[in-house]
Amino acid sequence: MTTLVGVTKCPVGIAHTYMAAEKLEQAAKKLGYDKVKIETEGASGTDNLLTRQEIVDADAIVFGADVAVDDIERFDGQKVVFGDTTSAIKDSASLIKQYKDAPIYHSSSKEEVSSDSSSSKGQQNPLVKQLLNGVSHMIPFVVVGGLFIALSIAFGGHPTSSGMVITKGTVWAAMNSVGTLGFTLMIPILAGYIADAIAGRAALAPVMISAMVSNSPDILGTKAGTGFLGAILIGFLGGYLVKWINTWKVPKDLRPVMPIFVIPLLGTAILSGAFIYLLGGPISWLMTALESMLKSLSANPSTNIILGAILGLMVASDMGGPINKVAFLFGVASITANTPQIMGMVACSVAVPPLTVGISTLINKNHYSSAERSAALPAVLMGLIGITEGTIPSATANPKRVFPSILLGSAVASACGAIFKITDVVPHGGPIVGVLGATNSLPLFLLSIAIGVAVGVLTLTFLQTRAVSHGTAHLS
Amino acid sequence: MSNSILERNYIFTDVSVQTLEKETALNKIGELLSDPMGLSKDELVAGLLKREKEGTTGFTDGLAIPHATISSLSDPKVGVITFDKPIEWDSLDGEGVRAAFVLLTPENGENNVHLKMLSQLSRNLMKEEFVKKIQDNLSNGDELFEVVGNIINA
Secondary structure (H helix, E strand, C coil), rough: CCEEEEEEEECCCCCCHHHHHHHHHHHHHHCCCCCEEEEEEEECCCECCCCHHHHHHHCCEEEECCCCCHHHHHHCCCEEEEEEEHHHHHHHHHHHHHHHCCCEEHHHHHHHCCCHHHEEEEEEEHHHHHHHHHHHHHHHHHHHHHHHHHHHHHHHHHCCCEEEECCCCCHHHHHHHHHHHHHHHHHHHHHHHHHHHCHHHHHHHHHHHHHHHCCHHHCCCCCCHHHHHHHHHHHHHHHHHHHHHCCCCCCCCHHHHHHHHHHHHHHHHHHHHHHHHHHHHHHHHHHHHHHHHHHHHHHCCHHHHHHHHHHHHHHHHHHCCHHHCCCCCHHHHHHHHHCCCHHHHHHHHHHHHHHHHHHHHHHHHCCCCCCHHHHHHHHHHHCCCCCCCHHHHHHCCCHHHHHHHHHHHHHHHHHHHCCHHHHHCCCCHHHHHHHHCEEHHHHHHHHHHHHHHHHHHHHHHHHHHHHHHCCCCCCE | CCCCCCCHEEEEEEEEECEEEHHHHHHHHHHHHHHHHHHCCCHHHHHHHHHHHHHCCCCCCCCEEEEEEEEEECCCCCEEEEEEEEEEECCCCCEEEEEEEEECCCCCCCCCCHHHHHHHHHHCCCCHHHHHHHHCCCCHHHHHHHHHHHHCCC
């Protein structure tokens, strides 16, 4: 099944628009395209409007337009033959044949941003592009959610044995609830817009619903959801699943209901089912295994530094996912078992990932994309309040360099916490718990965090500078 | 003045013009159509000439679609003029024009259903079968009214 799409448009929009469309349709059929859809932008309005998905899925894209096509960003990243109505009417077949050697179209807004680094932009890995589509949609949710939570805890939170508690009925409590909701949405938005970049709008419902499922411990039957790594996995799986379903040969009468009924229902059943029945078990098993490893390590005080380093690695590994959760819960359990040094180690590393990416980006702005820059200041604020998830946008956009840096920084911070014998009696982390008096030594606690952040920032700055000078960083 | 887009008296066949040039032909078209359509001849000719300056409306197979936007119209109008000799029109395929489909449109056409009829006419002008029917009936006004009317006044 081969598809040709196109747009025709002339200054008046009465005659040539339609003549060009008719000729392109005839020629495309003659050249063997099974499906041809030509959008006509005429004086009586636009007919046959092309969607982003149709454009991405097309086997050839040909314009017969004398004036600028509406909403041309739809064609970003696709090969397009830019013909006018005259060439479409006169010799549409040779216009279509030019597609083979047509250049890839980039909408100008994006070109400006990437002008400093984009020799390789045309060949940008589609997986990276899809991932970044998810990240750019997710960032505003992280910013709103993270800052609302951070500010409400900073101004309205009291350290207690069950964590940072905000008095009910206060404006801070309301703000915290709103922020939590925004944060919760980050997961489906990330997954949904990765899938949207792959398969278009039809993928949104199954992927967003399944991402919510993947992050709901109650539904999975585990102690933790799969966090943002699970969201990325669902985004790609769901995107390619829907793309594949779209290649099915479906009777014409059924086609209109595919994106409304069939794809959402089938997609949600497959994706959510896979997470509940195939992944729930292994996640629980992994969490139990990690927990017993930590238990055996903590039984011997001489290996405290190693325990600290491992806790730090776990905190930074999946930021809110199951591995992070095991480390955090292990720390929480230590408070009630009257060994709050373990919570102290966890509290040191919790702040390191967001502070590392935030500070690195702020001191070296030119080496990061605009998406990363916009997430930097919120990341710092979230770091101060101990919200590791503030790192997620940067880690998703730039995993090769962010992960080594934050893993190393967090491991160092927790190891320092172990060396300095920091204790923390509140199940929460980051500088705020020290400032509120939950640790045994505020200066040593802040020093542990600072050492970890310094290591993280140095590593990330080194890796990022090298990537930029080699031209392998995606700054667009 | 009538309400339908195409009337029998908007069709003139085997029209002779003094010189076989586009400008003369467009003047003749204005002269012939202004009366039955109830329009000013000067506005009509000026509009057609202006559009022609932006690019020729002559395309292939001896056909042309001179057109103009006329502010006093509320619905589009279509006239058909055939010439006794080919007119030099600077067409896409270089051939002289034997039949001109004159498309006149109101100023704000967004969502105008009648305007969609014109787009149907334009599409048909690209179809061999339709073009052949026109070429076979260049002198037969009644048949032209039938063939074009089937699309326009549908």
